[in-house]
Structures are given as C-alpha cells and as structure tokens.
Amino acid sequence: MIDETALRAALDREWAWCGLPRAPEWVSLLGEGESYAAWHVATRGADVVVRVVRRPTEDLPRAMRDEFTVLQLLPDGVGPEPVALDESGDRLGMPAMVVGLVPGEVLTDADDWDDELLTRLAQAIARLHDRAYPRCGPVGDPQRSTVSIVGAFEAGLGWWLEHQPQVVADPDVLSLLPGVRAYLAEREPWFEPVRRFALVHGDLVAANVLVEHGEPRLVDWEWAEIDDPARDLGYLGGRLASEGVQVRLGRGRVEQLVRAYLDAAPADLRATETVESLLARRDAWEVCESLLGSLHDRRLLAEGRHEPGLTERRIAAATSGLREVAPDPGALA
16 A cells, blocks of 8 residues: 555656646545545646555456456546556556546435436446447456356355355354345346346446536446446445445336436347346346445454444345345245
8 A cells, every 4th residue: 555655756756657747736545445545636737546556456356457448448428537557566656547537426315316317327327338248257358148147146255255254154144145045046037138238337336426517427447347237227226225335216216217227228228128127137236236245344344444333234224125125035934
C-alpha cells in the first residue's frame, strides 16, 4: 500500500504519464476497496483517478490489463475513460492504473431512485450490452457457450471453501445453503437457452453507480466479463438489498427497471428475451449475490475490519431475507 507522501513524490515525476498537463496540485484519497485504493489527482483543468493495488496482483479478481481492456470497450458516457496502465509498478512504486474522474454521488436511499433515474440506469445498461457475444467468460478469452447460475454460485462458494472455510462453516451459513441451492436449481432452466451474451459490469450495486445531474455512470469494473445480461439487473437492489451498498426496491420498481431495460435493449436481445425471462434470471443473480456477499461481511466481522452496527445489520438482513425468499425445502416438508 502506498501512502500519500510516496504517491505525491511519484506523481511529481510521472504527471505526464497520468495524463496531466503539469504536476498535480491536489491529491486526495477517494476510498479503499479490497483490491484498490482510489486517489483523486488533479491540477487546473484536469482530474484523474489513480487506482493503486492493495493486494498482490495475482490475487486480483481480474488481471489489471483485463479491466483496462474493458474500459476501452465501454460506450461513451457509461464509465470512466482509460488513461494509463502500469502492471510492473515502475511508474508509481506499485502497480496502478489511471482513469478519468467520474463525478457524482452514490445514492442508496430508495427515495432517491425515482422512475426517471431507474430508467436512465436501465438505458445505460442497455447501451453497455449493445454488442452481442456468442460465448461468455473473461473478456480476453470467452470460451463458454452456456451460462449456469448453479455453476456460478458453486464457483463463488468454492473460493470461500478454499480460502476462508471457517466463514462458510458458520451454522447460519450452513442453514442457508440448502434453500439457496434449491432456489437456484429451480431457476436453472431459465439460463439454459441463453446464447446471447454481453459485456457486463459484474458488480452493478448502487455503490458503484455515481449520479450527477440525473445521469448515472458506472465505476469499479474489476468484476467485468462477458456474461448473462440479466446479471447486471440483479445487483442494484431489490428485496435482498444490502444496506449502504444496494437499494431496497419493491417488486414494482424491479419490474420497472427490467421493462425499461428491455425497451432500450438492442433488437437482437429483445428478440430472445421477455420481461419474464429477465426477471427470473435477475432474481436468481440477486439471491446468489446476497449469499456470497454476506460471506464477505461475515469475514470482515470476524477479522475486526467491519463497520460496527452496519455490518451486523447487513448480515442479519441477508440471513432473514434469504430464509424468506429461498427457504430450506427440507424444513418445509
């Protein structure tokens, strides 16, 4: 992890590489995630975000070059502009990428998400999904011809079983698994016909949407890949929204998002999808993300890296919500 003093010294040498016209006058930490620390770097008339890695590059969800490639593929106005990439760490002392600043604020209060904003986001997602791909997988090498929600869930859970087995061993987590697995298996047939894939953000929670003057733009593209378009409709929020990260949306609002998306979607996607098919798959993605996301919160709590009160509420809400939405079929028998 690089500190502000070291970063300023490096930027005084590498300002041109960062796309700035002169040495920066402003360096401020925007925030820290599991993978990157984001720094706002500016001088008169120019603003960029310098994203510096916080973990070994081999442990990143996606290779830095893959995320940078994704940014180069984005339609105008959907996300940040790619500026520079250094995987070696030679430029700033740590591997880093530079992207354009996306202005705006994060909105996680349901009252802030009126009909117009939901529609604008749906239209932005549709523009992102405009290009059709015949296969899914990593952006640089998509090889799979089908998508499986059961497979996606088991792959995610498998990571936790390999790297953090004690989190999965929590009795509450173990009690949720039969219901979640049954719920996803029941919806697997909705995934089997999908052959039209798209570049998806992959982590399109409300916390990764910045809104300025009513226009939403997407940030933090490290989970982007070629995948089921419905995935990007399942993470914003809904019945299982995670406080401070997603938006609690009633069923009518979720359906509005999906209908607005389908209205704006390219013709080839509209020819193969219905509101019903998109809703069935986005619901499955929501359940999948709720369980796997709650494991992250449980890990933070166990390691003492949590936000007191908030993290506990998120875990409790995910647990009760999943028991309601995806009950254990054995307990119902």
